[in-house]
Amino acid sequence: MQKFNKKEYIESIKSLHSADQADSIESLPYEIQSSILRTNTKNFHPDFIAYLREETRDDILHMIPNKQLVNLIKYLDLDDAVEILGDFETKELVQILSKLGSQQRERIEESLQYDENSAGRLMNRDYLSIKSNLTVGELIDQLRNSRRGPKDFYNIFIVDDQNIPIGYIPSGRVLRSKRSKKLKDIIYKDIHIIKSDEKIEDIAYTFRQYGLVSAPVVNLDNKMIGIMTVDDVVEIDHEESEDDMRKLGGLFVNDFYKGAFTSATSRFIWLGLNLLTAILASLVIDIYSDQLQQMIAIAVLMPIVASMGGNAGTQAMTIYVRAIATKDINNSNYIKLVVKEFLIGSINGFALSLIMGLIAYYWFDSLVLAFAISFAILINLGFACLVGIIIPITINKMKIDPALASGIVLTTFTDVFGFLSFLSIATYILNL
Template identity: 40%
Template structure:
């Protein structure tokens, strides 16, 4: 029970800390760890690391610089746990694996469940992947290799292969006796999956119902109302959606013949949901796959393409402006005001597209409501456009004297905010139809529209009204 008292102590310590920082690494603990490394005191390092969860140790390694990381790993030595590797961000996982002594690595990997090993090796380069597969026991290696034959990001990669199942004709007593005689039940399981003679899953019984029922009750009378079967090739993002939508706790995975081959549990689905969200946010911001731990070169490389796309759209907008050089030279106030129209359009467009992209991801934007949503966004653009038109019309008049410039910027504002609502909804929907991830590409397209329309409407109207 030593472990809980540690945990309780820790939460008491935590309660004295800043309300938002319970689960962030304690800076003084980090300082003590670095001190232990500085003086090369292995006992002290181990003692300091002891209360940390593997996920916290992984965070510590991620937040350390490469020099400290190497020193911590070398001093920590054989204490290094396989779970730390699982928790590590991919960007430094290869580096850490390279730092581990081969025997420590072998020991760490052998502790892991086969699904964690799959997660660990799938992104490694071939020679590191082989090095890890070699140290596994034969049966584990076969299991891992088989999982790797399923497509990346599929249910097959996500599932555990250890399944607790029972024939559908068993009663509670038979199931309990069976469980008692099993030597290697999985670490975590919540349901017994009932299967028919051809190994097709037909229902789930929770362990709670099993424990609360008399021995002679048939398992088939205890099955959960919600039972959801997942094909082994299904995309993990769809799996996470199903868990979230239907409040699943675990779900059986079947092969192409509908035979039970594994089980996915909610903790794995939650991790995927988290990753998918992260990906959406990063894609919406044009940051690609990069994270906080990437090196300068990787980060530059990941962000460059989005900036390059933006440069092209910015040049496009400049070409529009260039058509109006004559009138700008005459009325420099146009140059002063024109970025306002484009900027407001860009912001309104980003608002619309973000709502649309999220609604597509959560399957809330479908054929049956797309026209209503488009109409709503256009109306919102119109109303906000009219309000800001009045504001900017007055600003324009006061700033530059005379009403003409006020009318022009007001009209351009309305036009651009309506276009922003329209483009911000239609573009993600069309991209999705075309099979392109709307989170990835909508931003560039929508901004191009609002920049081009904004500059063209403002300068074009100015040319008509002022000349």
């Protein structure tokens, strides 16, 4: 490997966008990261730290000396600053806050009072809200002469006398209207309001569903206290999907940027749980060990039954874990969907049992064995599709994350039921 040239590296990323600077730093080896970040943060855009991934942010922020970190945070938008400071321990947090200007500090403290994944925490408090009795000309004059509110913005929110949002006007629409036009004549009233305690998943759904660019956030009295913008939401929504995908694959965290040992540790928990499941299935097989010895063909075929059930169950589970996340399941369609899954399992179970029955018959030249595996596959597929929908919904009702827990519970069911059904049917009809 050629020697790393720090100076050259910094020169090469200097002109990049902050998001790309963050990516580049994240992909460096640990030692080089820390050597660069200890002294060179002045060469980066201050908001590169806002673009760091959640998984690596903690490690990277702790490489930056506190004094430099404070200088970076001063330049951040409120939502970014809050996101970053939310990860710090109280002691460090207090230290950093004490070095910020009083206005920024107060705003950060206010936001930190809300739950980690709520609108109150994620929103920006720098926004424009206007009364609807103004004309376009008066609004423009006010914007030109006042320093209140953000420099750049996309929507202007209209509030009533109680500061309750009643509509919005895209700023482009203001630009296209004559000065004498009253705001109340160009207002859009189909406004989507976000409550300060609303959770990110729900906010992301609202933005996506209605194609929003920004939306007002209100407190418990419905008074406007901030806005959320689409760029934050895109990021959150993306992370949510990625999270679910990872969890379905048996990962608690995204370890792409972590070292081998840390990754191994975090993956071990899942594998340990799966070991228990696998042992449970083996215990079932063990019950039939005498019969297996009499007809070893059963041992040869038994993994097929369990594997088919596992796969069919995973298909169903994948559909419903996502349907829960996107709020497509409700009490009115639940029963209908369960019936549908049972039908799917039965149809595919029938087709696969025919195929496998024929194969087993030609392979082992035994009609009864062929019938046993056929029958086992048929009932296993019906069962697998049923538990594939029931498990995620039940787990979700228990307030456990269905993406995380469904897989392991499903495998336990399909493995145990798969071996048990085939072995019991086979030993029964073969009179073993």
